[in-house]
Amino acid sequence: MTFQDNTPEQPLLLRASKTTKFYGDRIGCQDVSFEVYPGEVLAIVGESGSGKSTLLNCLSTRLAPTTGAVEYRGRDGILRDLYQMSEAQRRVLMRTDWGYVHQHPSDGLRMTVSAGANVGERLMAVGERHYGNIRSNASDWLERVEIATDRIDDDPRAFSGGMRQRLQIARNLVTAPRLVFMDEPTGGLDVSVQARLLDLLRSLVSDLGLAVIIVTHDLAVARLLSHRTLVMRHGRVIEHGLTDQVLDDPQESYTQLLVSSILQP
Amino acid sequence: MSTPATSFTDHYNFAYLDEQTKRMIRRAILKGIAIPGYQVPFAAREMPMPYGWGTGGVQVTAAVIGHSDTLKMIDQGSDDTTNAVALRNFFVQTTGVNTTTHTKGASLIQTRHRIPEEPLSEDQVLVYQVPIPEPLRFLEPRETETRKMHALEEYGLMHVKLYEDIARFGHIATTYAYPVLVNERYVMDPSPIPKFDNPKMHRMEALQLFGAGREKRIYAIPPHTDVVSLDFEDHPFTPQEFDQPCAICGAEHVYLDEVILDDQGSRMFVCSDSDYCEERRTEGHTGHLGTNPLDAPSNGTAKDNASSKEACK
Numbered sequence: 001m002t003f004q005d006n007t008p009e010q011p012l013l014l015r016a017s018k019t020t021k022f023y024g025d026r027i028g029c030q031d032v033s034f035e036v037y038p039g040e041v042l043a044i045v046g047e048s049g050s051g052k053s054t055l056l057n058c059l060s061t062r063l064a065p066t067t068g069a070v071e072y073r074g075r076d077g078i079l080r081d082l083y084q085m086s087e088a089q090r091r092v093l094m095r096t097d098w099g100y101v102h103q104h105p106s107d108g109l110r111m112t113v114s115a116g117a118n119v120g121e122r123l124m125a126v127g128e129r130h131y132g133n134i135r136s137n138a139s140d141w142l143e144r145v146e147i148a149t150d151r152i153d154d155d156p157r158a159f160s161g162g163m164r165q166r167l168q169i170a171r172n173l174v175t176a177p178r179l180v181f182m183d184e185p186t187g188g189l190d191v192s193v194q195a196r197l198l199d200l201l202r203s204l205v206s207d208l209g210l211a212v213i214i215v216t217h218d219l220a221v222a223r224l225l226s227h228r229t230l231v232m233r234h235g236r237v238i239e240h241g242l243t244d245q246v247l248d249d250p251q252e253s254y255t256q257l258l259v260s261s262i263l264q265p
Numbered sequence: 266m267s268t269p270a271t272s273f274t275d276h277y278n279f280a281y282l283d284e285q286t287k288r289m290i291r292r293a294i295l296k297g298i299a300i301p302g303y304q305v306p307f308a309a310r311e312m313p314m315p316y317g318w319g320t321g322g323v324q325v326t327a328a329v330i331g332h333s334d335t336l337k338m339i340d341q342g343s344d345d346t347t348n349a350v351a352l353r354n355f356f357v358q359t360t361g362v363n364t365t366t367h368t369k370g371a372s373l374i375q376t377r378h379r380i381p382e383e384p385l386s387e388d389q390v391l392v393y394q395v396p397i398p399e400p401l402r403f404l405e406p407r408e409t410e411t412r413k414m415h416a417l418e419e420y421g422l423m424h425v426k427l428y429e430d431i432a433r434f435g436h437i438a439t440t441y442a443y444p445v446l447v448n449e450r451y452v453m454d455p456s457p458i459p460k461f462d463n464p465k466m467h468r469m470e471a472l473q474l475f476g477a478g479r480e481k482r483i484y485a486i487p488p489h490t491d492v493v494s495l496d497f498e499d500h501p502f503t504p505q506e507f508d509q510p511c512a513i514c515g516a517e518h519v520y521l522d523e524v525i526l527d528d529q530g531s532r533m534f535v536c537s538d539s540d541y542c543e544e545r546r547t548e549g550h551t552g553h554l555g556t557n558p559l560d561a562p563s564n565g566t567a568k569d570n571a572s573s574k575e576a577c578k
């Protein structure tokens with residue numbers, strides 16, 4: 001018996017096809033098409049109001065597109081249109097196979113329950129009923145996101161902004177999702193705290209082989225984390241390619257402007 | 266047994282509510298019975314008593330009571346607290362039905378905070394007064410979201426609450442309104458009964474009806490339905506246990522109230538279910554105090570003085 005020595009091409013994980021969202025007459029995003037593969041980090045960049053969050057919400061089933069499709073390949077290998085699935089199926093996906101990291105940790109955390117319960121919630125949601133296992137899992141995850149494990153019973157109100165964001169990340173990763181959506185995850189943080197979080201994100205993403213779709217207006221974040229970058233303007237994708245290419249050799253004048261603006265001292 | 270303190274007047278429609286309202290409530294009850302543990306919204310009416318006085322339970326009782334019923338009204342296990350007396354009198358005035366304090370002799374029992382110790386039978390109905398019907402409210406204030414959670418059976422949050430208990434106190438510290446899973450489908454708040462009573466709900470022979478007046482919800486558990494208290498594998502549900510029997514009837518494995526006897530701080534633990542206690546004493550059982558110290562001087566109602574329920578561990 002012989003094996004092919006070239007590894008077969010990985011099947012795509014998520015595909016957007018002409019995804020379009022209108023808010024009344026106003027364009028949120030229009031005709032966005034791309035694919036994401038397992039383990040790949042895709043950055044969505046663009047100025048404020050360019051449609052980044054709208055697109056992310058359409059991809060993550062938080063906002064139904066006006067037209068176009070978004071498909072996702074489940075663990076069973078079947079590619080399905082997310083908006084043809086039942087709400088129950090979508091919600092299962094959201095709390096098992098996906099993560100969603102909000103810009104403001106308070107939108108993604110339960111601020112009045114302990115850090116341990118915040119991390120453990122998804123485990124309980126998928127049927128884990130052993131307190132000891134939940135707690136040791138939560139404790140491991142706190143350690144992985146560099147939160148002292150003796151803070152496990154504190155609630156996030158007692159945490160700094162950076163700790164809260166790291167807790168939100170742990171809470172999302174505990175069920176070993178394959179795809180994580182992030183909307184400006186470093187947005188509200190001080191520069192030094194941002195740098196630490198980015199380092200952490202980068203190592204988690206590569207250790208876990210996560211696919212990530214990350215929205216940021218900060219090109220440095222895209223540069224550090226992503227393999228590919230998609231540049232948006234007025235709701236449309238105007239440039240799309242390997243991050244290094246897009247940032248080092250932008251083709252579109254708008255992207256050139258974006259890049260040059262951050263390179264200004 | 267007890268003679269009504271007030272008598273029936275025909276100034277009211279039978280059981281106070283008009284027939285149309287009663288039919289509307291009965292439809293909600295039937296739907297509740299068809300979907301055990303599911304909270305059915307209903308158009309709760311203004312009752313001649315404030316919320317918090319059991320208006321939900323009263324409306325359910327009013328919708329199901331008939332001329333031939335014998336009604337028992339309990340509050341904290343007792344038939345003679347101010348609340349129980351007022352509600353019993355309300356139904357005596359508006360229906361003229363017979364009342365009793367004997368669990369066995371009642372066809373319809375309305376209760377707040379307890380399930381009688383005497384096992385109930387198929388020809389009995391137990392109506393609970395419910396202050397807050399939504400078990401998920403503690404962690405999820407949005408009604409749209411809790412409805413969705415029930416619809417999709419997303420009950421992870423209930424365990425978050427139990428997790429928090431264990432993390433904070435080393436054990437599940439919830440002792441009242443301890444959440445249950447009904448018929449393997451809906452998570453339900455059993456109303457603020459002690460968790461001691463939870464096992465009585467499991468496969469109970471009697472029909473159990475729950476009414477929440479302020480929140481306008483009715484739910485039900487049909488006879489013989491599975492009712493399981495939520496827990497963790499390594500922290501299993503445990504009902505309260507008392508390390509002593511009732512001081513005056515000697516009953517064990519019953520729920521006890523602590524009663525203060527004098528201002529020197531002497532106290533005793535007695536059955537919270539006063540009818541059960543009395544029955545046992547009539548049958549000749551006595552506890553270590555022999556007779557009831559409260560029988561001698563007039564002391565007000567024992568139950569109004571009952572303070573802590575934390576005699577248990």
Ligand SMILES: Nc1ncnc2c1ncn2[C@@H]1O[C@H](COP(=O)(O)OP(=O)(O)OP(=O)(O)O)[C@@H](O)[C@H]1O
Pocket residue numbers: 023026027028029046047048049050051052053054055217
């Ligand atoms: N709920 C809404 N109703 C109406 N218009 C909206 C809504 N949300 C966004 N928009 C509009 O859609 C467009 C895209 O907005 P979006 O929030 O997706 O941009 P963004 O790239 O995420 O911006 P930012 O960087 O400021 O977060 C904007 O014109 C915005 O005003």
Ligand SMILES: [Mg+2]
Pocket residue numbers: 052053054
């Ligand atoms: Mg945005």
Ligand SMILES: [Zn+2]
Pocket residue numbers: 511512513514515516535536541542543545
């Ligand atoms: Zn007794």
